[in-house]
Amino acid sequence: MTRAFLFLAVAALAAAQNLQDVLKQGETVFSKSCATGYCHGARGASGGAPRLAARGFDQAFIANTVTRGVPSTAMPAFGTTLSRADLNAVVAYVASLNGVANLTTNSGPPGAVAAKLTGDAARGRDLFSDAVRGFGRCSTCHEIGGIGIAVTTPIAKVPADAAALKALATPQVSTVTVAAESMPALVVGKKANAVIFYDLTSAPPVLRTELPASIQTREGSTWRHSPVIRLYNDAELSAILTYLRTAVKL
């Protein structure tokens, strides 16, 4: 138990360090490519082009716009001119200007993963977002390559097998109590006047915004990953893991 927590703490620290580096890189790219007076201005505060800071943009939207540009405007498609690392960094930076809570450092152009898969990985990709499974599919909470709803942070580490996927520990899920009702929750934002969290009681998760004074939060929950993936059998989960291994590497 202690060791697991220690591991998570170290991993979190490493992730935070990595994020700071990425944001720094993003700021550099932004100041060179985006911040001129004709365009978005320093720190996205606006220039000849629209303000980018505090616009409520989500990261996927930013990634798409940066990658593809905006047709019939001066906004170019940077997907072909910036390196993958620079593109990811500048997207994360603009997302940070918009107060995005769970920053992704690997946005990737939407659909990039989809094209080149075969065999189990291709089957896993289809299962990941299989419409027939309704809200019981992975993409109800996870986004990869522009497909899915990014309830959670991007998948960074792929479990070894179906058993490990079912046994996945989720210490980031806490318990929130609102009006005497307790629910498993993923807290994604805390501001002076609001706590924003996903209620994980049932699928799909519901993003709730509550006044800080009206809720109580405690660590840990009874929420488990295994029941929410019950519509997949072990062979299907295994195919999905094969897909994830490919997609996360890409």
Place this chain on the structure above:
Amino acid sequence: MRIPAFLVLALLPLSGQDAGVTHNDWLHYGGTQFSWRYSALDQINTSNVKNLLPAWIFQTGDYSEYLGSTPIVADGVLYLISASARVFALDAAKGTVIWQYRYPTPRPGIAGSHSDFIQNRGVALSDGKVIFGTRDNFLVALDQKTGREMWKVSVDDPKQCGCNDLSAPLVVKDKVIVGGNGGDQAHRGYLTAFYTKTGRLAWRWYVVPAPGEKGNETWKGDSWRYGGGSPWLTGSFDPDLNLVYWGTGNAAADFYDADRVAAGTNKSKDVNLYTASVVALDADTGKLRWHFQEVPDDIWDYDSAYEVLLMDRQIRGQMRKVLVHMNKSGLTFVLDRITGEFLSSFNVPEVFNWMTGVTEDGKLVGRNEPALGKTQSFCPSTAGAKSWNSTAYSPRTGFLYTPTNELCNDITSNATKPTEGRFFMNGDFPATLPPNRSTYSHVDAWDPITGKRIWSVPYKYILLSSMLATAGDLVFTGDPEGNFFALDARSGNKLWSFQTGAGHRGASIAYSVGGRQYIAVTTGFQQTIVGGAALGLFPDESFRAGSTLVVFALPEGSR
């Protein structure tokens, strides 16, 4: 002349059915959950409507879009959503802003799919919340008092399904039910109910049954997976029967059926269930209670997704609980709403060639179908003998008021295979004007029980705005040129008209605050989809976009 109240009661062709009537408030998309778009207010009536003047005007700021939503009014507050999901709570007497909310610009859906169009058809009000769908397919609830976001839930992934949920949700007891579009994409349509209190899922009903479910046998092979049927508008609710009524969309692919209908299928029976149907669902569980398929094997894109009007009427000497439902073809069905039994039908457009008639038990006769690789003209067009703008029903006259269009289209089918979420219409269908006419639409009054047209007022272009009927014996609607006008509900005589400055593609409502009656109308014409087609058909006209609410009342002191 106004008719004394005791005479009105004697004239009423039906029982004292108040559930369909709005009073001071306008609480639902269709006025009430019976979807009549009828107000009991009569301060503005046939004798004084000529004095009607703007009381206040409100601009949402979405001036390059269109305003297609139906406003909601409760306790003197008007709730309005713009095309890009700016939401406003306005003082309904003065137009001043109480609060405003702006949904963040969403990530784009699949380019060219329905998820890519900027529009919204209205909010729902329940449980102290203002609830609406978004372009990126979330359902969002705001605090009715402050506009603060309370919950937000993903209905589907528009990047995958090419679909979203921009119709006004229907409030049913402790739930809010929302239909989605996407039936012209490779997609399998559904209705989804969420609890208004928490945003949690209550139930989902798929229009197209999966293998093992009844009705799946009406689909060839795997075609059910992308069978369409999306119920993309707003349904109705009968609290006494605890049934929710909804119209479902076209089968997909729209114009080519060989992959979804087995060769030799008998098309006088149900085909591709439950597309192009009216369905009755248990309000608590979402379980199907009955269905009536209006267009078996819909191969003309005549979805049946339109509004369902619930009324009690005398039929052959017996009071019946019926529903009246028009689909895109203009064929209008009267069904027993307890059982789904077919009672009668009537056909609203003057120009039609897709069938020759309907049998006494509700079956289509003389089907004329598109054929692969051949270009043929079909009427009405896929834009509809009526578009998604609603009809209205007055219990005083007993008439259904319809905005009917006379258009055709040249359909050329193809056999393209589906890709999930991408367009799956399998045909080209440029709209055309039928020959030998100088007018291409009309406002009609129909007796839905006898199927008789009582009066008809022609208009030179097409009509794409909802109807409003009031107890002042007035019928209101607007045209693409910007005229908002009132007709005498009994004769169709035009009594008043006002140029609002931009075309009409939304709705008008009636409400009252502090004893003063108001008529509010949304203005700003749609430049894409059906509105865009209209611009193409009448290239010399400029049916202008915009996003303005114009609110009329009788001048103070003149009432």
